[in-house]
Amino acid sequence: MLVNVIGMGYIGLPTALMMASHGVNVIGTDYNKKLIEQLQTTGKVFEEKGLSELFDEARRKGIRFSDQYQKADIYIVSVPTPYLKKSRKIDPKYVIAACKSVLEICADGAILVVESTISPGTIDHCVRPLIGERRVHLAHAPERIIPGNMLQELIHNSRTIGADDPETAETVKDLYASFCKGEIVLTNIRTAEMSKVVENTFRDINIAFANELTKICHEAGMDVYEVIRIANRHPRVNILNPGPGVGGHCISVDPWFLVGDFPNLTPLIHAARNVNDSMPEYVYKRIREIMTEKDIEDFSRVGLYGLTYKEDVDDTRESPTLQLLDILRHKHADKMPLVYDPFIKTDMVQNQVHNLSDFLSNTDLVVIMVGHSELKNQPELLNGKAVLDTRNVIFTEDVYRL
Ligand SMILES: NC(=O)c1ccc[n+]([C@@H]2O[C@H](COP(=O)([O-])OP(=O)(O)OC[C@H]3O[C@@H](n4cnc5c(N)ncnc54)[C@H](O)[C@@H]3O)[C@@H](O)[C@H]2O)c1
Known part of the structure; x- marks a missing residue:
């Protein structure tokens, strides 16, 4: 089984390295050629505790990097998801572009996992229509790790997988279970999309409460x-x-x-x-x-x-x-x-x-x-x-x- 992780940023790279170091056959792809060259040579792209050791281990286990999408069994898309400043809605352009590129190369039967954080309904509105009649299975596996403690959290956090059918859910769960010791909860795609956005919204509201208290206490x-x-x-x-x-x-x-x-x-x-x-x-x-x-x-x-x-x-x-x-x-x-x-x-x-x-x-x-x-x-x-x-x-x- 080959896994092609798309987007070698703060989330995609550690995920690809973690899978590879646990024996999964992985190719990491990014359209940024300079980044891929760095990964193929020095490997040093950003600071994170334990990342360079994990990089060495993944290299020993055979991880490869390419600026080209690969014919693989499972794709994990981990590209940016900003919001549109005017409407405040998600800007799905990176996810759409990456999924289109996957669909140009993948065989029927492949699984396309969107790992990027997306608003509820993004897969239905923006990704499913790209697939049309093709037999490509969809899943969403949002990420919860915190920069500064990413590698520990990749292993120990519990995670959520949303999929259309139990077989896809189980295959994706087995892949993440190769390194994840936390509980892996299976649900449908929309619930997975929503629960991730809700988690960060909960944090934002609670931080806002502390910040408002600060202003009140200073005044008083x-x-x-x-x-x-x-x-x-x-x-x-x-x-x-x-x-x-x-x-x-x-x-x-x-x-x-x-x-x-x-x-x-x-x-x-x-x-x-x-x-x-x-x-x-x-x-x-x-x-x-x-x-x-x-x-x-x-x-x-x-x-x-x-x-x-x-x-x-x-x-x-x-x-x-x-x-x-x-x-x-x-x-x-x-x-x-x-x-x-x-x-x-x-x-x-x-x-x-x-x-x-x-x-x-x-x-x-x-x-x-x-x-x-x-x-x-x-x-x-x-x-x-x-x-x-x-x-x-x-x-x-x-x-x-x-
Ligand atoms: N950074 C975090 O702490 C964090 C935590 C949890 C979830 N997330 C989510 O994970 C997703 C990725 O975030 P990130 O911080 O890793 O982003 P990032 O900007 O660090 O990395 C994204 C990478 O994707 C590449 N890319 C973009 N479009 C591409 C395409 N079509 N084909 C190939 N490569 C492409 C970019 O070149 C870049 O290297 C986002 O949805 C983010 O919200 C991030």
């Missing part, structure tokens, strides 16, 4: 972290951590699919998205307050620590820091802050520095936008500086919080 002169710590002693309360905004390609995107498809039924989901999207602006206001208090004249003496959307990863998509920089560009284009992130080695934004001591020696106010271990484990480096810690990772008393 209270410590939100103490309030949350005490409230969470209630056996049925579990308030999440506030933060500078929600980034990444999942939680800040997937709830929009529901808002786009059900605009009259989603006031709560929509409001939560707006609360989370308002956080970079709120961080901007907090910085201004602290600058006034500390007599810091302009943003050129402010440093933003962290460009990624979460700690200890190199993924910057939709990151709160990028959103904050957009706000600053509109308001203070001539006096932009310094920016530093240990995981981003190339120049991505204006005034980016690549050395922590240069960054610290040229800033009077450090804004911790990401709680990378580098700084978390060396809080003494911040001695003598004004610090706004948006992630609650530095526990000295004089640190400003959200």
Whole structure:
């Protein structure tokens, strides 16, 4: 049996490597030729704990990479699924293009698994019509892993497989069971689509609640972290951590699919998205307050620590820091802050520095936008500086919080 994984990104690559290292015959395909060349040579494409060891193991077990789609028994499509900014609906163009390419090459009897996160009904509306009368079996196997702990979670998370018929469901389940020790729940395709989007929407709403509490507590002169710590002693309360905004390609995107498809039924989901999207602006206001208090004249003496959307990863998509920089560009284009992130080695934004001591020696106010271990484990480096810690990772008393 040959498996062709389509899309060698943050999700497709670890999945392909994991299958191959567990004895599955896998070819990873991506239309990005440069990426495929990298995979065929160095293998290093993004930072993730344990990924390079897994890569070596998968190579020993025979994984191959190609920019061409292969004649295979099972296809796993793991391509991006952004949303359309105007309608807020899913933009299915990458999924449609990948499925069309699969259908050009696959034999009858093949199984086409969409692993990308998709809004409920996407397979019925966008993929099934491409298949027409052909005997190609469809399934949806959404992914739940978290960057930073992907490989552990690939093995231990429970997962969902939606399929049209029990035989397809069982074949896909056997494939994932080659490495997944968690429970594998079988259902229909629409329920699988919906449950994945619902999981991320649940997270978004709960983060929005914590962020709203932060604003209330700041206004009322209270410590939100103490309030949350005490409230969470209630056996049925579990308030999440506030933060500078929600980034990444999942939680800040997937709830929009529901808002786009059900605009009259989603006031709560929509409001939560707006609360989370308002956080970079709120961080901007907090910085201004602290600058006034500390007599810091302009943003050129402010440093933003962290460009990624979460700690200890190199993924910057939709990151709160990028959103904050957009706000600053509109308001203070001539006096932009310094920016530093240990995981981003190339120049991505204006005034980016690549050395922590240069960054610290040229800033009077450090804004911790990401709680990378580098700084978390060396809080003494911040001695003598004004610090706004948006992630609650530095526990000295004089640190400003959200
Ligand atoms: N990144 C995450 O943490 C995460 C977690 C769970 C689910 N997901 C979902 O997984 C899916 C993939 O996300 P990702 O983060 O891996 O994306 P990504 O951008 O890292 O990777 C996608 C890859 O697909 C390739 N590609 C796009 N269209 C193609 C085509 N037609 N043929 C061949 N290759 C093609 C791109 O070149 C890219 O390398 C998305 O639906 C996302 O929502 C992501």
